[in-house]
Amino acid sequence: MAPIIGFAIASFIFLSGFSALGAMASGAAGTNEVTTSNPMRNQIVQVQPPQIQMVFRDSIAEIGKMGLTVVCNNELVGIALPQLGADSKTVSVALTTPFSAGECLINWKLADGSQGSIPFTSQIVSETTIVSTDGPATDTTVPAVIGEVVMQSAGGGPRVGGLLGLLRIFEYLLVAAIFGGLLTVTLAWPEGIDYGVCLRFFRITWLLASVTMYLIVAITAMRNSDNTFVSSLNPFSWLDTLNDAAGLVLLLRFALVVGSFWVTFQPARVFEPATQVPAITLITVMMATFGLTRIGQHVALFTYIFGIAHALAIGMWLGGLLLLSRTVLNAPGEADLLNAVRGFTRISGVLIIVSIVTGVMQVYLLDSFNIFSTGHGRLNLLKLVVVSVMVWVSLMFKNFTIKRLSKESELTSKMAWRLRRAVSTELLVGILVLGLTSWMVPMHPPEARASGAGPTVPYAFREDLENDRFHVIISLTPSTTGINAMRIELLEPSRINNFVVKLIPSEIGYAGIAINVPLKRRGAAIVMGDGSFTLPVAGVWSIEISGATTTGELIPLATTINIKESTVVPTTTIPAEIAPATTLAGG
Known part of the structure; x- marks a missing residue:
């Protein structure tokens, strides 16, 4: 029995070893995939x-x-x-x-x-990256910059939109105080120039307005360049970065605010026959510049007309309220103070009507029927609601003034306090309106399309490509085999990431080109005609443009271009528009 058991055990061990070796042998070929x-x-x-x-x-x-x-x-x-x-x-x-x-x-x-x-x-495709230059941009006019808030340079500058928005509120309010205050004095309170508190009001307002405007211009210049804030405080550097239409309007407003020193420190000039016309013209033009906010964009001419009228009406309305709150109703006084309140009440009715009509027309011209579907439209709708509240408060104030002040012969302390409280409430609502206006300035309304300034040299190929959210202009020259130069101009969206232009030939066996465009905002970039960008084969090339925003990938743009065989010996040709010192405008 033992021999049988031993034989069985030996057989089992032998067969197990044989199976293991078989398994190892079968694994030698390998079955992983x-x-x-x-x-x-x-x-x-x-x-x-x-x-x-x-x-x-x-x-x-x-x-x-x-x-x-x-x-x-x-x-x-x-x-x-x-x-x-x-x-x-x-x-x-x-x-x-x-x-x-x-x-x-x-x-x-x-x-x-x-x-x-x-x-x-x-x-x-072989990749070409447009390298943005370090340090200050040597020429921000090459290529031309697009639109109102898109003056760009190599770096795009720091993001200081919140600070600019806050400064704009003070800018609107202080400039309106100068304009509306002086006109209110002219039309309703000529005795005001004899009051020390009135003179002090205009002088302090002018000082604050000048400082605010100075900071706005300096920060805007810094934002549009690679300069530091300290460097941008130098006024002689502003023309290099604020040389588009919006920048020039900003510089004009700054000059007019500083120049209003001539009137604010001597308010009597608005009454003197020799100086009345230039004094009133100066402050009127200063306030009217706020109506040119959308300059440089494709908007209707009436947008500027209604914009100027709206700025003047709102400016006089808010400026008059500030004058009443800080000077007229500052303390009890004689009948001239009552006359000032009554006079402004009569003027305010016309100002309310002009403000409403011009505001509604601006909403229509800039947003059309997109007030619910766009951010700018919804803000405009909210602004109309807030203005309605301001109108209601103003009408209540007007009604109170007509009923109560008609029987008064002087301004008592109690009456001054009640009127000042009503005026201050109306003024606070007005400041909220200014805040919404400041918020909307950098936004792009649907009816305001940024216009691309055409190149100053003729390009052999130029095509405008656009869909709902993506708008690019591509220019290429000479559109033959060999060395070429390209201009890539971004109009929409206002901010972009992963901006790539691909050129793919139809001929088999030839590599295409992918251009990584370093634009982050609206602007234009140049692919230099220095030999770094060459098209190796003639025929039909496909152009594909892609990009992304914070909300996701943009729907790509596409077109084709027919590249012809060059008939001359290839040479390095740089169009006159393209400066070798920089390949980029737009950050």
Whole structure:
């Protein structure tokens, strides 16, 4: 019995060992395989990946013994050492050289004998990056800048929109105090120039307005350049960065505010026959500049007309309220103070009507029927609601003035306090209106399209491409094989990321070009005609333009261009518009 048991045990051990050896022998060939990869099998690759990635079905034990080669168009592609992921199944291999255009093959082999290949086709385009220059921009007029708030340079400047918005509120209020206060004195309170509190009001207002305007201009200049804030405090540097239409209007307003010193320190000049016309003209033009906010954009001419009328009406309304609050109703007084309140009450009725009519017309001209579908439209709608509240308070004040002051012969302390409280309430609502206006200034209304200033040199090819959210103008010259120059002009959106222009030839075997455009805001960039941008083959080329915003990818723009064979010996030609010192305007 024992021999039988021993024979059985020996047989079991023998068969188990034989089975194990058989299993090892069968594993020598290897059965592991790739389940997914990037690039995928038979994929057409148009964008250069940073690495190759393969996910295997089974775990990999010895990644150091893995063999891997990548060949494109019969040329080896440089790769780094394979790296194994934490799941022991994912292998990543960084690429040290780009894929060549043509047929490609990835061959791999594992230590257990598993092997395979992944074929794909490369249509990788060679990339051209427009490098933005460091330091101050040498010429921000090349290429021309687009629109109202898009004066850009190499860096785009720091983001100080919140601070600018706050300063604009003070700017509106202080300039309105000068304009509306002086006109109220002229029309309703001529005795005011004999009051020390009135003179002090205008002088302090002028000082604060000048400082506020100075800071606004300096910060705007800093924002449009690569200068520091301290450098931008130098007024002699402003013309280099504020040389578009909106910048010139800002400089004009600053000059007029400073020049109003001539009137604010001698308010009597608004009464003297020799100086009355120039004094009133000066402060009127100063206030009217607020109606030119949308200058440089494709808006109707009436937008500026109604804008100027709206600015003058609101300016006199708020300025008169400030004068009443800070001077007329500051203390009890004689009948002239009552006359000033009555006079402003009569004027305010006309100002209310003009403000409402011109405001509604501006909403129609800038937003049309998009008041509910756009941010600018919704803010305008909210502004109309707040103005309605201001009108209601003003009408209550007007009614109170007519009923109570008609029987009074002097301004008592109690009456001055009640009137000042009503005026202050109306003024606070007006400041809220100014806050909404300041908020809307950098926004882009649907009916105001930024206009691209055409290039100063003739381009052989120029096309305007646009969809609902993306608007780009592409210009190319000379549109033949060899060296070319390109101008890429962004009109919409106001901010963009991952802005790329691709040119892909229809001829097989030729690589295309991908231009990484460094614009972050509206503006234009130049691909220099210095030999860095060449088109190697004639024929039809596809142009694809892509980008993204904070809300997601933009719908790409596309067109085609017919490139002709050059009939001359290629030479480096730089159009006169393109300055070698910079390739970029727009941050």
